[in-house]
Amino acid sequence: MSTIKDVARIAGVSIATVSRVVNNGPKVGSKTREKVSLVMKELGYTPNANARALVTQKSTTIGVVVPELTDPFFASLASGVDKIARVNNMQLLLSTAQQSAESERAAINLLIERRCQAIVLHSKKLPDAELIALCEKMPGLILIDRLIENIKDKCVWLDNEEGGKIAARHLMSLGHKEVACISSKYQIEDPTLRLKGFSQEYRRAGIEINAEHIEYGEPNQQGGEVATQRLLASGHKFSAIFVYNDAMAIGAISTLEDNGYKVPQAVSVIGFDDVLISRYSRPKLTTLHYPVEEMAQQAALLSLNKPIEHEKLNNGGYKYIPHIVKRESTSEKS
Amino acid sequence: MSTIKDVARIAGVSIATVSRVVNNGPKVGSKTREKVSLVMKELGYTPNANARALVTQKSTTIGVVVPELTDPFFASLASGVDKIARVNNMQLLLSTAQQSAESERAAINLLIERRCQAIVLHSKKLPDAELIALCEKMPGLILIDRLIENIKDKCVWLDNEEGGKIAARHLMSLGHKEVACISSKYQIEDPTLRLKGFSQEYRRAGIEINAEHIEYGEPNQQGGEVATQRLLASGHKFSAIFVYNDAMAIGAISTLEDNGYKVPQAVSVIGFDDVLISRYSRPKLTTLHYPVEEMAQQAALLSLNKPIEHEKLNNGGYKYIPHIVKRESTSEKS
DNA sequence: TTGAAAGCGGTACCAG
DNA sequence: CTGGTACCGCTTTCAA
Numbered sequence: 001m002s003t004i005k006d007v008a009r010i011a012g013v014s015i016a017t018v019s020r021v022v023n024n025g026p027k028v029g030s031k032t033r034e035k036v037s038l039v040m041k042e043l044g045y046t047p048n049a050n051a052r053a054l055v056t057q058k059s060t061t062i063g064v065v066v067p068e069l070t071d072p073f074f075a076s077l078a079s080g081v082d083k084i085a086r087v088n089n090m091q092l093l094l095s096t097a098q099q100s101a102e103s104e105r106a107a108i109n110l111l112i113e114r115r116c117q118a119i120v121l122h123s124k125k126l127p128d129a130e131l132i133a134l135c136e137k138m139p140g141l142i143l144i145d146r147l148i149e150n151i152k153d154k155c156v157w158l159d160n161e162e163g164g165k166i167a168a169r170h171l172m173s174l175g176h177k178e179v180a181c182i183s184s185k186y187q188i189e190d191p192t193l194r195l196k197g198f199s200q201e202y203r204r205a206g207i208e209i210n211a212e213h214i215e216y217g218e219p220n221q222q223g224g225e226v227a228t229q230r231l232l233a234s235g236h237k238f239s240a241i242f243v244y245n246d247a248m249a250i251g252a253i254s255t256l257e258d259n260g261y262k263v264p265q266a267v268s269v270i271g272f273d274d275v276l277i278s279r280y281s282r283p284k285l286t287t288l289h290y291p292v293e294e295m296a297q298q299a300a301l302l303s304l305n306k307p308i309e310h311e312k313l314n315n316g317g318y319k320y321i322p323h324i325v326k327r328e329s330t331s332e333k334s
Numbered sequence: 335m336s337t338i339k340d341v342a343r344i345a346g347v348s349i350a351t352v353s354r355v356v357n358n359g360p361k362v363g364s365k366t367r368e369k370v371s372l373v374m375k376e377l378g379y380t381p382n383a384n385a386r387a388l389v390t391q392k393s394t395t396i397g398v399v400v401p402e403l404t405d406p407f408f409a410s411l412a413s414g415v416d417k418i419a420r421v422n423n424m425q426l427l428l429s430t431a432q433q434s435a436e437s438e439r440a441a442i443n444l445l446i447e448r449r450c451q452a453i454v455l456h457s458k459k460l461p462d463a464e465l466i467a468l469c470e471k472m473p474g475l476i477l478i479d480r481l482i483e484n485i486k487d488k489c490v491w492l493d494n495e496e497g498g499k500i501a502a503r504h505l506m507s508l509g510h511k512e513v514a515c516i517s518s519k520y521q522i523e524d525p526t527l528r529l530k531g532f533s534q535e536y537r538r539a540g541i542e543i544n545a546e547h548i549e550y551g552e553p554n555q556q557g558g559e560v561a562t563q564r565l566l567a568s569g570h571k572f573s574a575i576f577v578y579n580d581a582m583a584i585g586a587i588s589t590l591e592d593n594g595y596k597v598p599q600a601v602s603v604i605g606f607d608d609v610l611i612s613r614y615s616r617p618k619l620t621t622l623h624y625p626v627e628e629m630a631q632q633a634a635l636l637s638l639n640k641p642i643e644h645e646k647l648n649n650g651g652y653k654y655i656p657h658i659v660k661r662e663s664t665s666e667k668s
Numbered sequence: 669t670t671g672a673a674a675g676c677g678g679t680a681c682c683a684g
Numbered sequence: 685c686t687g688g689t690a691c692c693g694c695t696t697t698c699a700a
Contacts, residue, residue: 001449003693014671019695027669044471049447050387051693054676059384061427069413070627072406072610082430091444094426096416110425113383114395115335137378199377221614250614251390257616276406277614280555280584281592293404337677348687353679361685388692539674 004041011039022047043241053115061085062110062300063119065104068096072275073292074122077144080296081120088304090118101125103149116301117295120144120296124188142303144295152317156299160190163288163322164197167242167270170286170324172205175333176240176268181209182227182252184219184242191219191244194272212236219244224251232259239285239333240268246278246287253281268330272322283328296319336377345373353363356381387449395419395427396452396634397445399438402430406609408456408627411478414630415454418663422638424452451481452637454478454630458522468597473523476637478629480523486651490633494524497622497656499533501576501604504620504658506539508600509667510574515543517578518553525578528606532576537663547571553578558585566593571668580612580621587615587663602664606656617662629654 004022006016013032020028021036028036039045052057063086066074082092093116095107104123111119118140123131128148135141135151147157171179181198184191199209215222215230224243228251231241243249249271253263261267263283271278271287278285298318301307307318338356342349347370355370362370373379387393396419400408416426427450429441438457445453452474457465462482469475469485481491505513508521515532518525533543549564558577562585565575577583577598583605589595595601597617603622605612612619632652635641641652 007695015694016671016696017669018674020670023695029669032669046443046446048388048449048693049444050384050393050449051676052695053384053697054382054678054693057676068405069403069409069416072404072409075403075406075409078428082428086430091448092414092428092430093429094412096420096426109380111381112380114425115382115384143510151440239664247614254616277611280611280615282616299495339677349678350680350689351685354686357679363685366685382677385692386679388677389679389693391692400685 002045004045006034006043007039010282011036038326041334057115059115059117061088061091061114061116062088063093063095063116065095065097065119065121065123066109067099067105067122067124069094072277073273073290074294077122077296080293081300083293084297084300084304088306089109093283095249097123099125101127101130112138116140118300118305120299122146140303140305142299145292147317147319154294154302154320156302156320158290158295158320158322159231161197161200162195162323163209163272163290164194164199164242165201165255166322166324167194167195167272167288168198168201170326170330171225171240171242171268171270172202174240174268175331177207177333178236178238179207179209179213179240179242180231180238181214181242183214183216184226184248185216185223188218191309194244197319201296213238217248220247221254222249223250225255226251228252231232232256238267240270240330243269243271244262246271246273246275246285249285249287249329250277250281252282255287264331265334268333269328274322274325278325278327281329286327286330287325288322290322291320336379337382338379341373341379341417343371344377345370364574372647383492391449393449393451394423395425395448395450396422396454396637397427397429399431399441399445399451399457400452400457401433401456401458403428406611407607407624410456410626411456411630414627415634417627418631418634418638422640426455427568431457433459435461436465439464446472447651449560450474452476453464454633454637456480469487474637476633476640478633479626481653482649488636490629490636490652490654492624492629492654492656494527494656495531495534497606497624498528498576499535500531500656500658501528501606501622502532502535504660504664505574505576505602505604506536508574508602508664511541511667512570512572513541513547513574513576514570514572515542515548515576516558516565517550517612517616518582519550519557520553525530529576547618551619555585558582559589560585562586562589566590572601574604574664577603577605578608580607580619581604581619583619583663584611587617587619598663599668602667604664608659612659612661613661620661620664621659622656623659624656625654 004015007018095105099102143155147155215227217227271285274287274289278287338349342352431438443617477489481489549561551561605619608621608623612621
């Protein structure tokens, strides 16, 4: 791999001049420029980005930490960051973190070693305090999908509680008074908040959602199937189910239909996230759209210190509200 | 961000010593080591990977070029490479390329600038000759999902033709003699080969698949729907459809059922790729499993020059054969 | 318009 | 066991 020196030597100029040509420097004679360009072509010269980063003290990569690429949710997240990266002539440096604090720490560290200025971090395991300290140290660090009050303006997050409320309003508007819920057995923030918003809204209408109306399971299709079986077995009546996420919702539909309950005629089902599969399922899933890609873009922009103008902070943080996508799995209570 | 010099100064040692401590160098006094370690902690020192890469002339990143992260197929591909990267203490540097030769070229170039030794490249647009030249220049470049005879041993690819044959055999074994096909309107290699293998196998059984049995469309769900409508309108009889990919297959099923054809009772449908949605659809899709992630891992290993031992070259290239996943969308002809 | 030279943050060889 | 030092490839003054 030829270096700037090779080019300089062969072109009979100094490396300073070559550097100017490479960077479209201002003062270079047109003849010199041509000669140097020619030599660069002939040698197949490609500037060394590492050396550049070292001397300029700035990296042209933007780092992303996610748990898993195969999960379409995180793929969208990474993709959103990538789009912003491209536009700004940067590249994605990806660090996958297992679901542990230690692993998340390691992933971030790799990014710091590479001197990434901009980092979009999806962390569910690291404690608030550590994240706060990190943000202080790295001004280009942005948290996505998590809200920490002390560093609100570094956070891009979804209002899960409001999502639950929206789901509740939708079902109520369709006349559903007897509802059941399926949630994730992992009591992290998201499922709790979604459920909380949902219950609150029903309570406002005088309908109480008790523990017996809620079943928990693994947050995947199978978990949805199992939870639905238990719901069915419990003997409680319901004409609609609010499900934690789309995968579980699809599992729920599957079990309902296998047991002779038509969706949405007999039971309406509403999911959450609006991942790809919700459009492919039959019936197509009514769900709450989680604008991950948009949020990831905003996060990337923030990390580059170029937030979208019209996306003003509301209340100090970058809050996003899910919107409902009405498809085929919910309908008026018959 | 503190540097090795800061650490050296504060610890009262030379930078050489600090370097040794950082790299667990062999000859360092335990007291010195402790003192240096302490200072590193206090300063929050993180070695600069760019500087390291510069002097050692080796990068700890492995580059990947894919068109799109949101496509689950490419997400799996990237994920496979990532897994190998992790195991080898490396990171993923992602370069997304639009569907054009120019864009692919640019993506590769960014990776070369970063001096990635190992690169896994998914390229459909660059001409063979250019890729061959590139491989010569970069020993760590591996092509995935593409076969070029001259550089067979740099290629990790799927035998699409064989996949078509396997699909044909499956349908024949179920007694389907009147079949239709849905293919991609983009006549790149893959769809052509899949169709070729499929037709060949049927021809061996004395059944000819003519142009009138084939409809083309965009390689997505909607494309599948449209193609199926045309198939239905054409008036040709068929009890099974071989579809280019899963997304189209799901579209096909949707249209079939909307028109009163039960799947698989009235019409069997077989897809290709075995992406996530095929497990979530109803009925669950019978399809050909495309082991992308496994292939990506092999490609990554190859680029690191550590191919899996038992995965010997067969016939000079790393060929993979899809296997059939029998789920619910195909059944015996009634 | 061009060149010389001082680093950027490390590594590794050579002395001591 | 530790320190001095010559680079790695490039950018960026400062002079010429």
